[in-house]
Amino acid sequence: MSKKFWTILSSAGLLVALTAIPVLAADDDAEPKYATKDIMKKAMKGPLLKKVASGDASEEEKKTLHDMMVALAKNTPKKGEQESWDKLTGALVKASEAAVKDDPKAGEMLKKAANCKACHTPHK
Structure with missing residues (x-):
C-alpha cells in the first residue's frame, strides 16, 4: 500500500479519536446534581445539616446531605482560589x-x- 493511503488512514483515525474524546469523557455525574444556591438554601440554612449533625436524621437524609456536599465540591466558586474551595x-x-x-x-x-x-x- 502506498504512503499516501496510510497517511490518509492515520489522519482519519486521529480525527475519529479526537472527536470521540469528549463523548468518552462525558459522565452522567460530570454535572453537579445540585446548584450551590440550592445547597445553601436546603442544607446549610435549612434544617438538613443541623439534623444530620445532631444525629436525628434518617439514612435517606444523611445520603441526601452527602450527595449535596459532593455536588458542592464539584461546583465552581463565585470567586477565590480553586485550591481553597477544594479544601473547604x-x-x-x-x-x-x-x-x-x-x-x-x-x-x-x-x-x-x-x-x-x-x-x-x-468565595462569596
Whole structure:
C-alpha cells in the first residue's frame, strides 16, 4: 500500500479519536446534581445539616446531605482560589460521608466543616 493511503488512514483515525474524546469523557455525574444556591438554601440554612449533625436524621437524609456536599465540591466558586474551595468542600464531603457511615465523630466534623464565614469570606 502506498504512503499516501496510510497517511490518509492515520489522519482519519486521529480525527475519529479526537472527536470521540469528549463523548468518552462525558459522565452522567460530570454535572453537579445540585446548584450551590440550592445547597445553601436546603442544607446549610435549612434544617438538613443541623439534623444530620445532631444525629436525628434518617439514612435517606444523611445520603441526601452527602450527595449535596459532593455536588458542592464539584461546583465552581463565585470567586477565590480553586485550591481553597477544594479544601473547604472536601472537609464537608468527608464529614457527610462519615455521617452516612454512622461515625460517632460525624456530628462534630460537620459542625467544624460547615463554618459559614470560613467559606464565604474567600468565595462569596
